[in-house]
Amino acid sequence: MVCRFELVFVLMALIAVTPAKAQSAAAGSPDGIWLTQAADAKIRVSRCGAGICGVVVSLKEPIDPLTGKPQADDKNPNPALAKRPIIGLSLFSGMRPTGQNQWSGQIYNADDGKTYAGKISVTGPATLKVEGCLGALCGGEDWTRSSR
Numbered sequence: 001m002v003c004r005f006e007l008v009f010v011l012m013a014l015i016a017v018t019p020a021k022a023q024s025a026a027a028g029s030p031d032g033i034w035l036t037q038a039a040d041a042k043i044r045v046s047r048c049g050a051g052i053c054g055v056v057v058s059l060k061e062p063i064d065p066l067t068g069k070p071q072a073d074d075k076n077p078n079p080a081l082a083k084r085p086i087i088g089l090s091l092f093s094g095m096r097p098t099g100q101n102q103w104s105g106q107i108y109n110a111d112d113g114k115t116y117a118g119k120i121s122v123t124g125p126a127t128l129k130v131e132g133c134l135g136a137l138c139g140g141e142d143w144t145r146s147s148r
Contacts, residue, residue, distance in 0.1 A: 051092075
């Protein structure tokens with residue numbers, strides 16, 4: 001009877017652990033649509049070769065009220081790039097894994113038209129920490145997973 005009890009206990013423990021492992025693996029995935037901290041844009045993060053990519057898929061205000069045209073990358077110092085639309089703009093480049101649920105590379109900030117050394121980490125099932133640095137000065141924000 002003791003053997004049967006131990007077998008039931010082991011099976012129940014295995015059943016309880018399996019969903020937790022699957023959940024933690026999903027929690028570590030950056031894949032999906034993320035809402036920026038200011039809730040003004042949604043970014044699709046996906047696997048891209050050995051790293052990850054992040055592309056703007058929607059904006060809270062997709063039309064520039066001054067021009068009546070789609071929002072453009074008008075803060076970019078390169079005049080040719082300043083005309084490209086924000087929607088479809090790639091924000092991450094060279095993002096490669098640096099640890100469990102962590103990547104580093106470069107992040108483009110359309111708010112100021114500059115590219116920064118950056119890192120990204122999944123800090124929970126619905127939170128993506130995005131940080132950029134210029135020298136010793138760093139800043140960051142938490143993005144939240146969006147349903148779409």
